[in-house]
Amino acid sequence: MLIAGLVITGVFLLTALLAPLLAPYGFDQLRADGEAFGAQRPPSAEHLLGTTVGGYDVLSRVLWGAQTAVLVIIVAIALSIVVGVLLGLVSGYLGGWLDRVLVVVCDAIYAFPSLLLAILMSIVISGGQSSLWGGLLAAAISITVVFIPQYFRVVRSEVVRVKAEAFVESAKVLGAPAGRIMLRSVLPNATRTLPLIVTLNASEAILTLAGLGFLGFGIEPTAAAEWGYDLNKALSDVTSGIWWTSMFPGLAIVLAVLGITLVGESLNDLADPRLRGRRRAGVSSGAVAETSVAAEATPASAVAENAAGSTAAPAREDDLR
Amino acid sequence: MTDLSDPSAAPVATLGGATPSAPTSRASGGGLGRYIIVRALLIIPTVFILVTVVFFAMRATGDPITAALGGRLTPAQLQERIEAAGYDRPLFVQYLEYLGGVLRGDFGSTISDNRPVTEVLLTYGGATLELAIYALLVAFLVGIPLGLIAAARRDRPADAALRLFAILCYATPVFFAGLLLKLVFAVWLDLLPVAGRASTSTELELAFLPDATGIYLIDAIRTGSGEAIGDVLQHAVLPSIALGLLTAGVFLRLVRTNVIGTLSMDYIDAARSRGVSEPRLVRTHAWRPALIPIITVIGLQIALLLGGAVLTETTFEWRGLGFQLAEYLQARDFVAVQGIVALLAVIVAITNFLVDVVAALIDPRVRY
Numbered sequence: 019m020l021i022a023g024l025v026i027t028g029v030f031l032l033t034a035l036l037a038p039l040l041a042p043y044g045f046d047q048l049r050a051d052g053e054a055f056g057a058q059r060p061p062s063a064e065h066l067l068g069t070t071v072g073g074y075d076v077l078s079r080v081l082w083g084a085q086t087a088v089l090v091i092i093v094a095i096a097l098s099i100v101v102g103v104l105l106g107l108v109s110g111y112l113g114g115w116l117d118r119v120l121v122v123v124c125d126a127i128y129a130f131p132s133l134l135l136a137i138l139m140s141i142v143i144s145g146g147q148s149s150l151w152g153g154l155l156a157a158a159i160s161i162t163v164v165f166i167p168q169y170f171r172v173v174r175s176e177v178v179r180v181k182a183e184a185f186v187e188s189a190k191v192l193g194a195p196a197g198r199i200m201l202r203s204v205l206p207n208a209t210r211t212l213p214l215i216v217t218l219n220a221s222e223a224i225l226t227l228a229g230l231g232f233l234g235f236g237i238e239p240t241a242a243a244e245w246g247y248d249l250n251k252a253l254s255d256v257t258s259g260i261w262w263t264s265m266f267p268g269l270a271i272v273l274a275v276l277g278i279t280l281v282g283e284s285l286n287d288l289a290d291p292r293l294r295g296r297r298r299a300g301v302s303s304g305a306v307a308e309t310s311v312a313a314e315a316t317p318a319s320a321v322a323e324n325a326a327g328s329t330a331a332p333a334r335e336d337d338l339r
Numbered sequence: 340m341t342d343l344s345d346p347s348a349a350p351v352a353t354l355g356g357a358t359p360s361a362p363t364s365r366a367s368g369g370g371l372g373r374y375i376i377v378r379a380l381l382i383i384p385t386v387f388i389l390v391t392v393v394f395f396a397m398r399a400t401g402d403p404i405t406a407a408l409g410g411r412l413t414p415a416q417l418q419e420r421i422e423a424a425g426y427d428r429p430l431f432v433q434y435l436e437y438l439g440g441v442l443r444g445d446f447g448s449t450i451s452d453n454r455p456v457t458e459v460l461l462t463y464g465g466a467t468l469e470l471a472i473y474a475l476l477v478a479f480l481v482g483i484p485l486g487l488i489a490a491a492r493r494d495r496p497a498d499a500a501l502r503l504f505a506i507l508c509y510a511t512p513v514f515f516a517g518l519l520l521k522l523v524f525a526v527w528l529d530l531l532p533v534a535g536r537a538s539t540s541t542e543l544e545l546a547f548l549p550d551a552t553g554i555y556l557i558d559a560i561r562t563g564s565g566e567a568i569g570d571v572l573q574h575a576v577l578p579s580i581a582l583g584l585l586t587a588g589v590f591l592r593l594v595r596t597n598v599i600g601t602l603s604m605d606y607i608d609a610a611r612s613r614g615v616s617e618p619r620l621v622r623t624h625a626w627r628p629a630l631i632p633i634i635t636v637i638g639l640q641i642a643l644l645l646g647g648a649v650l651t652e653t654t655f656e657w658r659g660l661g662f663q664l665a666e667y668l669q670a671r672d673f674v675a676v677q678g679i680v681a682l683l684a685v686i687v688a689i690t691n692f693l694v695d696v697v698a699a700l701i702d703p704r705v706r707y
Contacts, residue, residue, distance in 0.1 A: 122381075126388040129691055131646035134680055137668065138392075141676075142399045225512055229650055232514050233665055249514060253654065256518050257533050259526050268515035275510035283506070 023280025030274045033081055034088035043075045045082035045243035061262055068262035071251050072239060080266045082243035086154065087274060091223045093158035094165065095216055101162070102169025107208070109170070110177030111200050124167035133229050136160040140235045153237035161226045165219050172215060176208035217282035221275040228271050245271050371699060378695050382688045389684035394437055397677040402426040403450055406671045446682055449667065449675035456678030459663060465553025466536060466659030470582065470651065471644045473575050475637070477583025478590050486594025491621045493599055501591065508588025513647045517581035517654035524577060532574050534656040541570045578655040582647050586640050593636060597629035635698040641690045645683055
């Protein structure tokens, strides 16, 4: 599983990197040698995967789409890690009313349909219309808002656990300032679950980006190639039996998500010996106490989220530890 | 973060095993009644936060009139309409007024077709509810049996195949699954309708039904026409599968993990040592405690389903709330978007509350 995942993810990343070399045409190219490609042409020698209703080359847009997806993933995850980890660290370490407010806000946001949240954010950021880097950033930030509560929760619960440890106590006794303790002592010990969440969020980012694109909040076709947008344009093609415009961008999404998810799953299994053995009664119950937040303020839905292993992603935070 | 996902955790506690952790000790402090009250009060901040976020997010782009009608009216006409609607007043005043409206159940009126948002909800909510229920049915019917099979055949080829299937369910965007289903079953095989909730003749028939529920199956049954019922059901098959498979994958994994966890419990070992066969262990002993987490998860699936419904309804032209939301988004009618999203927030908060209460009734560990 790990190997299959790594291979698919590797191909995905390579495609993204080498898209300019691999793609026969540009993502917004409509004509070659002064002659228009023509719309909805079936696969042929010139256009291996046919052309879209807008007259673009399907193969080129699928390849370039990998690049867009990777860029959005990188920006989205980098942003949500920075913000989520920072908030989780401060909230978990300082506690008090700030902690309670942040927990309630994050729970509220987390319980909300993430796609709708992303749509709202993309309207705010770009007014619903996206161009070049603006579009990429808008999509990435929209996805970020969905992810922040996840990082916040994981880091916060780890911080609450770590801050009761003796070495943090000793740093306090020695008179180290709070900021220094947080960064030096607590943070490095509270990030062990992050790599797993990152892989699982990467796949969710692709799906959210595609969902945004499908609803018309993606990136303009002249700015970059985006699979969700192409699928939206292919919607009416399907009814008339034109399959190549939807099949290939769709398969690209499935493969990219599949590859990353397989890697994440395997890491998850490797990191958790409990999933390998038959016997595991009561092993993790100990983690429960420290992780449940602000005593009175955790709705059981928050509990359930972990049972589900976050709604969409197969990530199960608690399986990660 | 009570760890229900851990295969062992749920059965351990429900079966009276040792849970040396806080939720148990906390539970001793308050009973079910207190839990329900605390949990009910939590709806208020949740809804308040979401409504606030939605309000300020939508206003951050400017006033809704310009957004919706910007290109079509002269600046003077725009100004007139902005003043008439009160969008020239300080944002905070508008916010308070909006909150007041929400408290009274008034979510504003759409700009593009000037209908109260609550009316939009009543008109189209039934369609979304119907789709969500079908999708949940598909998810149950596919996810639970397959999860049991995967657990019973753990680490064998069937299990591996089913796990891959579950990941594929997650990895396939709803709209792509929908497009594929459409292509294969509606276009190539011509077995099922391509889109819509019913054929035109049935829609007309249902439209003239007095007190229509908006849930087509119920309405069709009330007409008593077998043709209408068949027509409505045929139209529902593909969208339900597309949306249901998304959740089916989650259920499959959940059931598998939990049954495997339960199978390692002492009481199962006891049954095993009495000579009960492995398939029978799953069938009669292990599955029941493993289903408890499913109930808590349904609450989350509601949010996922609502998000997925927007995409599914757009794919299949299923005229529900999600389809309508997408239309308003295209028309840049942000008052309508704000209203629908705020209403959905209330629905999500209330369903989560209900699910939590059901979960607390079944599983004492989640009470505090």
